[in-house]
Amino acid sequence: MALLEVKDLRTVFHTSEGLVTAVDGVTFSVEAGRALGIVGESGCGKSVTSLSVMRLIAQPGRIEGGSITFDGQDLLTLSDDEMRKIRGKSIAMIFQEPMTSLNPVFTVGAQIAEAVTTHEKVDDARAKDRAVEMLEKVGVSLARQRFDAYPHEMSGGMRQRIMIAMALACDPRILIADEPTTALDVTIQAQILELLKALAAERHLSLMLITHDLGVIAEMADDVVVMYAGEIVESAPVLALFEAPAHPYTRGLLGSIPTLRTGKSEKLTVIPGSVPNPLFYPGGCRFEPRCPSAFPLCRERHPALARVPDGRLVRCFLYDETVRAVDPALLPVAREQRAAAATAAAPATATAAAATSST
Amino acid sequence: MSETRVGAPLLEVEHLRKYFPVRGGLLQRQVGKVHAVDDVSFTLGERETLGLVGESGCGKTTTGRVVLDLIPPSGGSVKYAGRDLFTLSRAEKKRTRRDLQIIFQDPYGSLDPRMPVGDIVAEGLQIHGLLDKKGREVAVREALEAVGLRAEYSRRYPHEFSGGQRQRIGIARALVLRPKLLVCDEPVSALDVSIQSQVLNLLKDLQREFGLTYLFIAHNLAVVRYIADRVAVMYLGKIVELAPADELYREPRMPYTIALLSAIPEADPRQRRKKRIVLAGEVPSPVDPPSGCRFRTRCWLAQDVCAEREPEWRELHPGHWVACHLAEQTG
Numbered sequence: 001m002a003l004l005e006v007k008d009l010r011t012v013f014h015t016s017e018g019l020v021t022a023v024d025g026v027t028f029s030v031e032a033g034r035a036l037g038i039v040g041e042s043g044c045g046k047s048v049t050s051l052s053v054m055r056l057i058a059q060p061g062r063i064e065g066g067s068i069t070f071d072g073q074d075l076l077t078l079s080d081d082e083m084r085k086i087r088g089k090s091i092a093m094i095f096q097e098p099m100t101s102l103n104p105v106f107t108v109g110a111q112i113a114e115a116v117t118t119h120e121k122v123d124d125a126r127a128k129d130r131a132v133e134m135l136e137k138v139g140v141s142l143a144r145q146r147f148d149a150y151p152h153e154m155s156g157g158m159r160q161r162i163m164i165a166m167a168l169a170c171d172p173r174i175l176i177a178d179e180p181t182t183a184l185d186v187t188i189q190a191q192i193l194e195l196l197k198a199l200a201a202e203r204h205l206s207l208m209l210i211t212h213d214l215g216v217i218a219e220m221a222d223d224v225v226v227m228y229a230g231e232i233v234e235s236a237p238v239l240a241l242f243e244a245p246a247h248p249y250t251r252g253l254l255g256s257i258p259t260l261r262t263g264k265s266e267k268l269t270v271i272p273g274s275v276p277n278p279l280f281y282p283g284g285c286r287f288e289p290r291c292p293s294a295f296p297l298c299r300e301r302h303p304a305l306a307r308v309p310d311g312r313l314v315r316c317f318l319y320d321e322t323v324r325a326v327d328p329a330l331l332p333v334a335r336e337q338r339a340a341a342a343t344a345a346a347p348a349t350a351t352a353a354a355a356t357s358s359t
Numbered sequence: 360m361s362e363t364r365v366g367a368p369l370l371e372v373e374h375l376r377k378y379f380p381v382r383g384g385l386l387q388r389q390v391g392k393v394h395a396v397d398d399v400s401f402t403l404g405e406r407e408t409l410g411l412v413g414e415s416g417c418g419k420t421t422t423g424r425v426v427l428d429l430i431p432p433s434g435g436s437v438k439y440a441g442r443d444l445f446t447l448s449r450a451e452k453k454r455t456r457r458d459l460q461i462i463f464q465d466p467y468g469s470l471d472p473r474m475p476v477g478d479i480v481a482e483g484l485q486i487h488g489l490l491d492k493k494g495r496e497v498a499v500r501e502a503l504e505a506v507g508l509r510a511e512y513s514r515r516y517p518h519e520f521s522g523g524q525r526q527r528i529g530i531a532r533a534l535v536l537r538p539k540l541l542v543c544d545e546p547v548s549a550l551d552v553s554i555q556s557q558v559l560n561l562l563k564d565l566q567r568e569f570g571l572t573y574l575f576i577a578h579n580l581a582v583v584r585y586i587a588d589r590v591a592v593m594y595l596g597k598i599v600e601l602a603p604a605d606e607l608y609r610e611p612r613m614p615y616t617i618a619l620l621s622a623i624p625e626a627d628p629r630q631r632r633k634k635r636i637v638l639a640g641e642v643p644s645p646v647d648p649p650s651g652c653r654f655r656t657r658c659w660l661a662q663d664v665c666a667e668r669e670p671e672w673r674e675l676h677p678g679h680w681v682a683c684h685l686a687e688q689t690g
Contacts, residue, residue, distance in 0.1 A: 041551035155641050185414035186578065189640045190622035194637055212551065215624035238628045256556035259626055260608055268556035268585070275551075283374035316656060343653045 001072070002112060003028035003206055004053070004091075004174055009066035011045075011052045017335070020063070020278045024230040026127070027305070029109070030174060035200065035207035037216060037221030039253075043275055044227040046210045049095035050176045054093055054119035055083050055210050061133035061280040071173070089119040096179035104150040108162045109147030115169045139195060157188035163193070175200070178210045185314060193219060214257060218242055229276055229286040230304055236312035248291045248315045285317070368438075369540060370403040370426070370570050375435035377418075377425050381646055391646045395421040397596035398435070400672070403540070408573040409564065410587030410604065412580055412619075416642060417593040419576045423542045426574065427459050428452065434589065439540075457487055460533035466525035466546035469519040476503075477513025478529055483536045502535040503528075503582060505568070506561060523554035527561070540572045547582060559586060580623055584608050589678075590615045595645055595653040598672075602679040612686040615654045652684065660685050 011023040023045045029338050030036045043279045052063050055075060068075040075083065077084060094095065095101045096173070103111060114132035117250055128147070132154060135143035151159055167175055181189040197220065209220055215300040217224055217238070222242045226234040234247040245251045249252065255269025262268070273290045282288055288298040305315040311346065317323045377396040381447045391604045396418045396667040401550055403409050424430045428444050437444045439455060447455060447473055448491055460483075461471040470479055480499045489499060500510040506527040517525055521594050524544060529612050543562065548573055560686040563586065565571060577583050584604050594616065600613040611617045621636040638657050655665040661687070670682045683689075 041553060149503070157641060185642075186580070186622045187414065187618060188641065189624070190635060190637050210637065213624070214552070214626040218626050218628040221626040242626065242628050253552060254551050257626055258556075258559070258581045260581050260584060260620070262585055263582070264585065264604075268560055270557050270560060271553035272557075274523060274554065281598065305517065 001274055003032045003071060004208070005028040005067075005069040006049075006053065007067045007069070008333065009049065009052055009068065010064045011048050011057055012064050013064055015274045016219070018279045021281075022278065023052060025066070025249050026227075026230075026232055028225050028232065028235060030206050030208055032173070033200075033204045033222075033319060034222045035209060035220055037211065037217040037224045038227060039211060039217050039224060040227035041212055041253075041275060041280065043229075043292045045230040046227050047178055049227070050093070050178050050208060050210050051065055052315070053093060053176060054087055056087075061221075070258065073354070085119070088167075088172075089114060089170045090172050091174045091176065092170070093176040094163045094180050096182050097149060098156065098183075099161055099164045102162060103149055103158060107148050108154070109149075112162070112169055113164045115166045116210045117168045130169060131165070134169050135162075136197070137168070138162075138165045139191075140165070152232040155188075156184055160184065160192055164192075164195065164199070168203070170203075172205070174206045174208060179212070180209070182211070182213070189216075196220070214242075214254065226253070229281060230278065231286065231315060232313070233287065233315045234312065235305070240310065240312055246312060246314050246319065247287075247306065248293050248318070249287045252290075252292075285315075297323060335348065361617065363499060368402040369405045369407075369436040369440060370391070371436075371572075372402070372422075372426060373400050373421075373438070374562065375422065375425060375437065377430065377639070378419050378433045378434040392489070392646055394596045394645050395430075396425060399593075399596075399646075400435075400597050401591055401598065401601060403572055403574060405539075405572055406570050406590070407588045408575055410480035410590040410592060411574060411584035412578060412590060413575045414578060414585050414619075416595075416645065419593050419598040419643075420544055422593070423461070423544050423574060424574050427461055429461075451571045454488070457483075457536045457626065458539040458591045459542070460536060460540070461517040461542040461544060462526075462529050462533055464549055465527060466522050466549060467517075469529055471505055472517055472549075475514050475516055479517070479528060480513070480532045480535050483532060484510055487536065489536075498535050499531075502531040505534060505559075505565065506531045508512055515676050516595075521554075522550050526550060526554075526558050526650065530558075530565070531563070537569070540574065542574045542576065543575045545578070546575075548577065548579060552651060557583075562586065567614065580608075595642060595648050597653060597682065598680075599683065600681045603680075606679060610679075611681070612681050612689050613683045613684070614658045614660055614689060618657075652682070 007027050009023055009026045010021065013020040025051055028036065038049060040046045051057055053068055055062055063076060077215050106155055109131050112134055113127040113308060114268065116127040116130045130148055132143045135146060140146050140161055181192050183193060199205065211217060223233050224236060224238050228249050234250045245254050251273040252269055256271060260269060271290050276286060276289065284299040284301055285303050288294045303315050303317050305313050306320065308314050308319045375396055376398060378392040379395055381391040381393060382388065383390040399422055402411065411422060412665045413419050425554045426430045432445065435596040442663050444455065477499050478500055481495045484495050484498060497545050499513055503510050505515060508524065508527050519529065550558060566573060575583060575587055589601065590604045590607045591598045600616045608620065611620055618636045618638045640657050644657055650666055652670050655661040665682050670684045671682060675681050675686055
């Protein structure tokens, strides 16, 4: 059984403008010792998903449905006290901006030691030793001296190391990392990613990595979940996802990032328009208004996340055998052919029209 | 390939310096200076895109601002169309500034929330006293349409637009003055990837349509490679390598460039096993930069000479410039 299983999670926000369903029926699992990447653009619900797992959703937000099973226990049925024993102990989290997650008036060492004493019965001297040991583990040189430093005396990369030290001080089973390197420069990002990889391997730690950066996903994740407008649209092992993205959104996303190999004259794929307003999601497929492969059914019905022959999950009618069987004319292939036929016919009509007007 | 397209230099930047004073003590006396831009030289041909890349604090944004004379330089010169910008009279300067425009990174902070979009775009025309009211309206409409926005949007306010649309408004505001040169300061780094590609494609189209020259400042090397003809890499206030884009990415010679390229996580899981160069430590303080080569404290090839002498800025082979004692060994 997976270490963490999220089933049909639904997290909503009751705003003054209406009900925003930030996470809408999200299902995934994290296996022991593996890294799951959750990727998507701003507002897709990836961060709310991770905060829901930690049960850190504050008013006006609420987890309204689903289950989050960690090590056989449904976290959503636990009392606040019971949850507090798991949070930071078995499931730890690091955030994008280490400065806002650290307390500016305490030394970094004291904050790491506090993480230890919160969950374990150890005396102060012992906690301090553990903190220093963690500082060394995350590559902070002169750890004993740096124990007494304040967050503002450190650079962004150093602060993220402190956050990692704090998160791993109690030897958690899962580390949730929400955009851990987004605020960092690329050479520092490389250091932090290497560090996370090494520590995860050494401690048999599961990672849940939330990011908008497909490069970071390709680098770190074993399995990937792609989110769009509060839902999972595709879920696949990392190699399969990058080699043959199935959902039109995943394809668009991969095509729109210039890589070091993109040709200069190549046009980047553009996903037209922008993400729909969460107050008014389209009734059918949420990606339909921006989808190059959409057909009439996509506007009428909401596709389910379904397994396709190669084993991955995709939320798209293009991969739905029953739709294919019922009405092949609905399929974009047929539509593209019709369009091709139409454009082939068009120049002839245009010439004819021009001929008529000139006479 | 760009040689045939690229004309005479439109912009010549020579030995440009910008130091910011560091004050301290009871009397707030100057106790040091930040070497933000330290002896930077490059040229920019007409219709060319020069990418300026580097990490936070390397001086790339300051370079862009000094080039536009938005902040005064501490030394050096910037020639636009053969004339030194810093010695122009006030009137001449104002006239020249019409040709030199800027697009900012933050599409939220750079638009006045209390101004309708039409007024934001028209403001430059007004300041320069160009066109009458009618003419300005036409120009605004054309600019909005050129960046892919509907002309009716001119009565709306910035908050009604998404990030990508706001960035288009920022581009329209620059474009309305029919500039020759645009400094694009991280124009896509605040945008989601699907929107980022829309704006990059737009910038490429506009360059072709209006014959624009870009100084494209960014930290994302893949974006720069896609849009730039030549790329300059900055480290601690200095340009350390400059070459045609394809060549720089294929054959980087300065160890910093090599490390920078190697650090990018590529969107290709098969590249994961690639041997990565992970630089130790962090960028030293620009208040007190290392002697000799500024990169030597993090360079895995550094030798005694790197601490003793500052490497000269030399042309390794035509078009490929580098400041490194050891560039011959890295090829």
